[in-house]
Amino acid sequence: MKQTIEELLAELYAFDPELKNQERELKIVIEKLLLAKPQVFVDETLVNQLKNTLLSQPMKQKSQFNFFTVAPWAVAGVAMIAVVVTAVPSLQNRVRTVFVDTKPSTTFIARESGAFGSLAGIASNYESGVPALGAPEAMSSKALSSVAPTEGMAYREVADAIAVETSSNAVTSLVAPAPAMTEPAISRPQSGGGIAVDSKMAIWIPPTQYRYVYDKEIDLSQLPTTVYRRIAGSSQGTSLFSRLAGVALPMMKLSGIPGGTVSNFSFSDDNGYMTTIDLINNTASLYVDYSKKGWEYYNTPGKEVTMETYPQDDLIIATASNFLDQYGINRDQYGAPVIDTAWRGPVILAMERGETAYVPQDVNVRFPLQLEGKSVYESWGNAYGINVSVNLQRMEVTGAYEIVGLNFETSDYEMTTDQALVKKLVEQGGLDQWYYADASTQVVDVKLGEPALVYTRYYIWEQETNTNKELYIPALRFPVLEAPKTEYYYNKDSVVIPLAQEILKQRSVDNGVRPMPVEPMPMVK
């Protein structure tokens, strides 16, 4: 300290020599000032925890993008993402323990071109269980696939087979129930977005071929080339395991295990929800812990919501949004929420026919994931993102799904310029729309509107590691302008075509000429 004081005094004298006359007092002042330094230290545990938290997260590397070669809209999109990435956690959401509750962030790590290998691999979501085009098994729905028709099997036979199968499974809804919400198929309100009608006789629905029509030119000249790969895996499993090792369990001694990694865990909270965390895939889901609330809590007889008492959309969205905020689920990377209205068509149709139809007591609110300012869509055409199920009777959330860690790698891939091929795929309704058709099939044209650039989620099975690569590919989305008036149109509201050259090239080789889509649906009447 003495030396420091001398140095400080020397500095002062150099600047103002007259101060030397007050050396004794100045010395004391400086010494007192030095002594006035508060002795504050951070707890080493906190320091280490923060360090571990920091280093367990992916680190953003210097970008390899050349922004000047990218289309202006793409630059704007990236800029928007950058704003999201740099957002500082708000003080309102400040956590009691910072190292645990840090706001989840989005990261992007640029890789060299083609870093994810060939995109012409085995595409899990587009080809799952579906053989090459023209094969007899090439059926559209899971129900059809499960029937496993043989070559030349007439649709009537297939339908009979389905009717037999569905009679035991009692399929009652046109709309798929939400995950973890499989309800016994009886005529009462469904908790999962489905509807039910009061009959049990299987009816035959004539096979219908939907031909998606877009007759204008498709501009493929300025497509983005960035493909995203979501990074799975988390290093936090190891640190969690080390913490668990100290917990005394009645059935076994964890401290005896030399080391390990927590791959997934679940817990029930005091709000009455179960949370399941998958650290391998970096996903989470929350759902009602019915062991605490009971099954009748959300479906009280006599309190069913009807078309007349259906709540306002704003209220439903606010309920979903508040829930995500409460659970610290970051929505920065997600777009404006959309309520799933697929149930409305069948309900209105049933009501018009004078049948008893129920409004679903749970509706799904989807927060679409955004990449480069573009929404992400599934291959089927629906938006992909966080899905929140809201119970209309209680106006409470019954589940939140598709909550994922948003850490990505990016790599450039060549996009298609083959307009004819894209048009052909559009006409059949997308890559995953291939169906067997026969002479009895009725053809219905579905008009499509102007396409928009989006991203589509696309899985490729990686045989070496037995894992799926979860990719996000630039795509064109053609909205359905007007849903067909046919009785059993299945609410496909857009056609999504991924644009990566390797994917489409493979399809053009594999698929050749493809029959138009046909969708016979099993119904219970």
Place this chain on the structure above:
Amino acid sequence: METTEQQLFTRIHDGDKDAFGALYDLYVQKIYRFVYYKTFNKELAWDLTSDVFMKAYEKFHQFNSEKGNFSSWIYAIAKNIIIDHYRSHKETQSYSDAFDVSDEYMTKQKIEMSVDIAAVREHIATLDSVTREVLMLRLWEDMSYKEIAEIIGKTEANCKVIFSRSIKKLRAQIPLTSFLLFITFHL
């Protein structure tokens, strides 16, 4: 120090997260103290310190050691985060007003001098925020004027003037009795 930090920067830019850990070790206590001097609240200071390092970690790819040193970069982050905090808590206190340091651990000498130290701190509190910052960084954080200048956004010469004036001001403000008392304890 410069060489070591430069090596760390290179390693971090190559994706070596442990190198960032080493940099963190070098700065975490300093940043915590800096934030503490401006928030006088242990928990809040740690929260804000965490934010500082979170942001530094997220934005490190933007840090260019050729354009400035890491010290001034991370102190600038800290300063902005503190300012953001006070902006969102206008009703309680402003950034420039915040000064009320207290000791968590007092040495024997400090306990003996606690009344006098409290008086000195009161005088420090009368200084404007920039002067106080220069004083704290120079005396308590042992920073060079060059570093201080980069953090507070003034020239080196300007910082020296501020420091010199603040010492003279404190010399004039602190009563002679206090000096005599201090000298009695020390001599």
